[in-house]
Amino acid sequence: MFDIEVQNLTRRFGEFTAVDAVSFSVEHGEVFGLLGPNGAGKSTLIRMLTTLLPPTSGTLRVNGFDVVRAPNDVRQSIGVIPQAMTTDLDLSAVENMSFFAKLYGIPREQRRRAIKQLLAEVDLEIWADKPVKMFSGGMRRRLEIARGLVHQPKILFLDEPTTGLDPVSRVSVWEMLSRLKRERDLTILVTTHYMDEADKLCDRIAIVDHGKLVALDSPLKLKAAIPGQNILEASFSAVPAGWTATLEGLPEAAGVKAEDHIFRISSNNGPRTTIALLEAARDAGVTVTSLSVQSTTLDDVFVHYTGHQLRDALQTPSAANSPFLLQRG
């Protein structure tokens, strides 16, 4: 049995289809990453999985429970750390945890023990009684992770847990997640913008774009599956007609994409293609204004599938876009 099963899941907001016939399954114990540009439908997907939004169609099972028919069973089995900071600034760390523990119906003695233990696990025990408004972004995020685990859920959902955190806090949040996962036998579904994080920490990655699932595999396989192991990024002073074809004909070149004046050439052998490229440019009398060679990263996978690095889209207004929303960090 899978911990999360998504079949043909669709969500529309009026004319706009935010999630379009998505299907995937997450096994127990996996760290499953959900990647996609802004507005791709990641948050909508995670909100449907966590009972916050009813799906338009499709089926959704979490921990074996149907999300639409048995939402309270789902809620009891999952811990959710939403994108917005949802700790109450006026309360202390313990009070925040206690509030949620009571909402989950945990008895007093067990509550006290669980809170103490979790605050220790996220290194916040010395700040237990301090008001959260005095916490840094990273501390608040760690407190939210502890809060999400207070009822010992089997599955943890995190929507961009490290967005807005400084690099050190990011690393500590991820280390904490890896440790908690090991110790508590968790299944984790996480969305992120940081490809390096996803690469290192996720067992499998789903790339979502325009509400559709465009790729799903382990980071290694995803990287191997896109043509070329190296990416050459080059720009030229002025290019003659048919230049793209010339580049495609370079030895070991596997594909060329031109965006504005930048050519991205994927290659199975970076050094060889690079030397050939320079020779071809000299022969054609074209000046190379910039050139870089990189090995394939998850960023390349991302760009390969989504085709662009930045996407602007209008979103349905929600609290997350409100000017009253407290900024992370």
Place this chain on the structure above:
Amino acid sequence: MQRTWAIIERDLRRFRRSPVLVIVSIIMPLVQLVVLGYAFGGKIKNLQVGVVDQDHNVPAVRLQEMFQAVAANARTFNTVAYPDEASALRDLRNGQINGVVDIPPHFSRELLAGASPRLALVEDNTDQFSAATLEGTLGGLLTAYNSPAVPPRLSAVATLSVVEVYPYVPYIQYLLPGTIVLAIFVSAMIGGGIIFIDDKARGLHEGYLVTPIRKFELILGFTLAGAAKAIIAGVVLITLGSLIAGIPDPLNPLRLARMLLLVVATALALISMMFLIMVRISDPLVPRAIFGMLNTVLYFPSGAVYPTGSFPPWMKAIAVVDPFTYAVHGFKELALKNTGLMAISYDLAFLLGFTVLAMTAATLLFRRTL
């Protein structure tokens, strides 16, 4: 119940840490009580009345002596003599005097001849209250002037003797019941349904909507937490307000206990009404924008500041469904007449029934999802 209690506890902790809002919600109505109470309560005094005597004979002089008596004793108005009508009217229009009494040239002769001479009162009717006071005082004065010095042996005039059931109620006391309700309402506005809207605006609600709390538990929690704060405001008002307004025996424990019961019923009714109004609103600016309007629409038609009998039908219709009306009526009975619970049983029943209906409707309309 543990979940409901968690919501209440969270809210009261926040309140304990920043009680400013509730303190404001208590002070505002108290200030209004004192200022409005004294602004409308007192008798009007020291109006300026110009007198143009074109007669100068004994009856006219007797009339003027009576004016002086008013000026010296009740001080309702002072007289200023004018040589002619034109200059008096000019000062009236300039706002220097509030009215002009014109004693016409043949006043004395007509009076002595048994005809009914007419005395003219020209008044500045832009100020209705001063004009009405002038008319009343001068009317009374003329009645006294007309009554013969020696009454006829057989009098056939019917008179009305007035029996006042309660001690004199100054306007500030009349205003107190409305003020108590207003204080409860202000706390209901800032401490009721708006808390959920603020949670929504900050994104906090996403945190607890993914827990297994039920709709009703959530709404009950918000309602009871808001009611607790509104009750604090109400309790301060029934004690401090009674002292300020000068209610006789202000701290009578039995009456305070009855009033507390009504405070609880009023707080529950107003909080659940606010929650119902706000149940589908997400924008935190909306409640702030409609508060002023709600206040006007609910407070004034309730009879808190003026008797409902004078209202047009549409306002009377508001008064019938407005929980303010019943709360104000109940507090009037208790504060001004010190009645028992029987006198307010209908008010209590309405407020509690209203609470049940509003909470049910709010629970049905409440959206558990985003």
